[in-house]
Each structure stands twice: as C-alpha cells, then as structure tokens.
Amino acid sequence: MNPPGYPAEAFPLQGVRHEVFPGQPAGSTAIQYTTVNVTTEPPKDHIIWSLCCFVYSNPFCLGLAALIYSIKARDRKVAGDLEGARHYGSTARCLNIVSTVLVVITILIFVITIIIVVENAKRMYYNRYNRYNPYYHY
Template sequence: VTHIHSETSVPDHVVWSLFNTLFMNPCCLGFIAFAYSVKSRDRKMVGDLTGAQACASTAKCLNIWALTVGILVTTALTILSVIIFQAISQ
C-alpha cells in the first residue's frame, strides 16, 4: 500500500500584507499583519501547520481591517478636501 501525503496549502497573505504596510497602514495594522504573515510562513517551513494557520488567520483579519479603515479614511479625506476647496473658492 502506497500512502501519498498531500501538502496542505496554508496561504500566508504576505503580498497583501506588504501592500497594506506600504499604502494602507492606519494604526500600524498593515505592519502587524506583515509580521504575522512572515510568522505564518516561518511556521509553515518548520512544519507547524496548525500554528501557521493560526498566524495566517490573524494576518488575514488584520489585513481586512487595515484595508477597510484605509479606504474609509481615504474616502473621508477626499470628501473633506472637496468640501473645503468648494468653501474656499466661494
């Protein structure tokens, strides 16, 4: 009997975390997500899949929050800038 071991794919979200670190980094959420992503990748290389999945889940949650807050802040600042520009021009 031949047993074939399947590799469990654990996404580490490093690229998404790097994007959030560089562009959408409110309250350093992107940087913290990047740290968890690297930690997940390290644990995956060691063979600790449970720890890798836990760190990847935390990184994903932080990335979602960083992206959401970053988009909301950018939108609010854009709207505020337009309102101020219109008030000044009148």
C-alpha cells in the same frame, strides 16, 4: 500527495465470498485495494498583502503586525506545523482587512472633505463678486 520514498496508504475493502453451487469450481476470492491520496492545500501566509499594508497603509501599526504574523505563518509552514501556519495566516489576513478598510475610509473622508471645501470656496467667491450682477443666477 505522498513524498517520494513513502508508500501510499492502502485500505483493503471487505472481501466478500459468494457461496458456490455444488459441482462448480471454487473461484478465488479477490480483495480490492483502494488508494486514497488526500491533498491538503498549504495554508496561505498573505505576505504580499502584508507588505503592501506595511509600506502603503500602516494605520495604528496594523500593517507591521500583519507583516509579523505573515512571517510567523511562513516559518510555521516551513517547519511543518500547518495548524500553526493557518492560525498565524488567519490573524495576518484579519489585520490586513482591518488596515485596508481603515485606509479606504480615511481616503474617502479626505476626498469628500476636499470636495466640500472647494464647493464652499466657489460659492463664497461667486456670492461675493456677483452679488450685484443682475445676470448672475446661482
């Protein structure tokens, strides 16, 4: 996409002139132009993901670091430095991934620990009070 006021770049193709047989009128040589508009997708800054990691899951301050890099990526994008924005956005994405994985692993360990503790408590309770019950089979 070209900004308004700037003309599209035109690249002339090679004009090929064919030999004309004698007695035939000479035709004009036409040169074709092809306009190529390369649209580049603006780099992503992952600001929403960084905000969620900062607010809901902030292990080792990775959510804060991801938020800072996301803001830097957005600033670089506004300034027109797309390569810098890609670099900061990529760093923010990596920090968000690490933060999310650490929180998911922590939650899984917590849930598994709670399940194990509850099952052991049940087993101890039933073993203590039903030890002499002939109808109880655990």
